[in-house]
Amino acid sequence: MKIEAWLFGITTVFLVLVTPAYWFITDAGETGADWTGTSALVMTTLLAAMVTLYLGFHANRMDARPEDLKEAEIADGAGELGFFPPYSWWPMWCALCLSTIVLALSFTAWWLAIIGGVLGTIALSGWIFEYYRGEHAH
Template sequence: MKAEAWMFVACTVFLVLVTPTYWFVTAGSEHGGDWTGTSALVMCTLLLAMISAYLGFHARQMDDRPEDRKDGEIADGAGELGFFPPFSWWPLWAALCLTTITFSLAMAAWWLAIIGGVVGAIALCGWIFEYYRGEFSH
């Protein structure tokens, strides 16, 4: 994770340098600076700094991965990487229910939001429990 942490640190440093430059370049405009762009750059800088701190903290806590060592070989990273879920329809139904709820709230159709919430709860339960029964149970 050390390489990833350094990539985010480099991006953070870049934005730390670019944000005040952007503010001073836009300060000559008739509105006295672009608040929207500057605040977006500040928030991106803080987000990247947070991710950099998180990755840097965890990189110190972990043992060296083969990717982080200079003498690491491809074979050192061999083995099981984890569980990757197979194809599933449940995320589609959950997303469609969330879309229905959002649309119904925008259109003030509360009855449709209730229907979307009930069907969404069923879709969420199906998504959570899909590995407890059927072909991919474990």
């Protein structure tokens, strides 16, 4: 995580330098021409600084990963990388139910919104409990 902390730190420094330059170039201080861009850059700078502090704090408390070691080789990173779920049809059904609800609300067809809500509840339950039954049960 030290690499990620350094990347966000460099981004924070860049944004600290760019934000006042943007404010000066757009003359937001005198005429109030573009406070939106300046405030967006300030918030982006603070967000990057927050992520930098978080990653830097946790990088010191974690065991070093192979990416963090200078002597590491490619084989050191071998092994299980995590759990990747197989294909699933449930997200499509959830999206179709949500689009039905939104379409029903735009036409004020409450009866169709209720049907979409009931079917959406079934689809969401199927998505949540997908790994408890059927082909991919654990």
